[in-house]
Amino acid sequence: MIHAELRVTAVTDVTPGMRRITLTGEGLADFVPLAPDQQVKLFFGRDGRAPRMPEPPADRDPVTWYQRYLAIPAPERPWMRTYSVRHHRPDRREIDVDFVLHGPQGGEGPAARWAYAAGPGDVIGLVGPALSNLRTAGAPDWKLFVGDETALPAIGALLEDLGPDEHALVIAEVADGDEEQPWSSPARVDAHWVHRGNVSPGRSTVLVDAVRRAVFPPGEVFAWVSGEAAAVRAVRRHLVADRGVDKRHIAFTGYWRLALAQDDGLTTEDTAEREELQRELAEERGA
Template identity: 35%
Template sequence: MTDAPFQFFDVEVLRTERLTPAVARVVLGGASVSRMASAGRDQRVKLFLPHPGQREPVLPDTERADWYDAYRELDPAVRGVMRTYTVRELRGEAGELVIDFALHGDEAPAGAAGATAHDTGADVHGDAGTASGPATRWARAAGPGDRISVLAPVQEENGGYDFRPPEGTDWVLLTGDESALPAVAGILESLPPGLPTRVWIEVHDPADRQDLPTKADAEIVWLVHGTSPTTTEAIRAAELPAGTPYAWTAGEAATVKALRRHLVGERGFDRRAVKFSGYWRRGASEDSPMSAADAEEEA
């Protein structure tokens, strides 16, 4: 895999931080992290986590071109737990990779279950549902020296990100839930000064709102699940800017599907100007037959 755009990296936890009641930041490091690349925005990587009792994740020979087939042949109870996450920040010179984990299920704040963490149904970007999934459990217990593996890009231009507004875009619309917060944050940081941007983010607790720095002309609306209008309802009632839009929306697949129908069918957005990603769906996990592509098709 030496010349591949994505390569495996062995990393360890340097430190952790609880950003909000339901979001934990894990800073990973290693001698090879400086070789990683990122397009910023909504850059994805694959994390491979150990099972309880393992010092590091069990993987096949990752130098093999058919590593994924070999991985699938391993016993699921033994092989590393694979989850997709968005890079919150890559600090190449410092040798640090920052990943934010949404924490839900057991030990999560009241009302938080159902967004991004479960065993009975986990998302594409992490875990989601009513009981803590393996990624959430790992992030809660993570401490300095804990080892994982990461499949990450080594080329800045790669197929692991989706936010690609075409030339001629006059304004940007962003939506997401907790699972999409790192991507929304990365996108906002990447936008040029003054670009009109409208953002709707749904969380399960007002305490999970975060500062989202940007140079764009951004209006950010925080919605609280169960007490605020849904994202689609809020956008349906909103007055949107004039001009040519580009929309990026991610989160639970059914929500993304409803929003895309509104933007294309009711607002008249060009289908090609709406990037939608079902990061997770209730009842499906990254260990199940539903892949990232399946989630997007469902949306």
């Protein structure tokens, strides 16, 4: 895990609502990838200032690191958000991070507002990487990737990492056709885009409905599901209860929660979900 101060070198619009920020810095020399869907913590300074980063603990203990972050006085404490790494170019000490722009001026969130206004030379902080999911695929017959636009960077990286003999089904929710992205993968990929139209993100059922209607290929599946937490839970319940997918073959993460920010505490459902996953993982390790 690295603690680095990075600067923006390029800004590119992938779609009207998705902006790619290229970041570089000497700290990336020690960036060791963990998985295609790895995540990093990004730190955004307040009032246009460079973020005040927590001092890295000598033992690299993540709990200690987070305590140091919380110890920064509130007026100086940077906003912290979790993002996927879309591309990593170790020879150039660069990473790409894709940001969803939530409406005009980036919306209300500090990360999207920063991405909306970001330009070359702007400074951001990074801690990571960390695993997005605690489950990985074994040797399934095919893979299922499900998510909304917040999951697209990780899905894109996962597809690029597949082998030529693999088969993947992608079901992805976006606002409209302008937000669809081309996939690049050596595998055989069947992509199904669903549009929620004018319905606000997190308030549409189109993603869950599309998974329920989907015709699955034969054989054993490994499913990767991420996006809004309630939708992720609904998809997972359907896969287990209606499709008979083994829970051990589903990697799932609620990337965001409707009407709640990352700074907000865990809901009862969040806590129950985490406890259930920890029990399942403990059982798997003991098997």
